[in-house]
Amino acid sequence: MMRAKDEQPQSIEDHILSTLRPGAPQTRQQTKSLPVAALLESVQSSALYFVVTTMDARGRLADRSPLRALGWTPGSAITITAVGRAVIAATRSAGPNAITHQGHLRLPAPIRHACRLDTGARLLVAASPVRDLLAVYPGSSVEASLLAYHETLRHRDAR
Secondary structure: OOOOOOOOOOOHHHHHHHHHOOOOOOOOOOOOOOOOOOOOOOOOOOOOEEEEEEEOOOOEEOOOHHHHHHOOOOOOEEEEEEEOOEEEEEEOOOOOEEOOOOOOOEOOHHHHHHOOOOOOOEEEEEEEOOOOEEEEEEHHHHHHHHHHHHHHHHHHHHO
């Protein structure tokens, strides 16, 4: 389906594709010289540790590597809070929650319900060893962030 030039992309996939080569024809053109690669902007390395994992019916996150990156051990007291649709966990000496004896982060049912997280949900987990906290984002939040990011790329390239 062809889209008019002024029409906005409808999905994250459309936005990503539109930023690859906005306005470029879909067919490959022959060149007389060797192609030159576009230089990438330098990217600062992140202090965050990222992983995508699933959540089981009891709210346990399958991947325990973010907890190891934070140094959180089984029985560590934590506080878990819902902020919008994100989950924030931080260590507290008297936190009401704890890392399970098997070393899993378990999201309590009220938090799962508040963030509308279902069993089997794919979640982006970001651990910050510097801040000693962990954030959990549902796929819909990640998609919204990517959509906003690609929209800024599209506007930047349009200038």
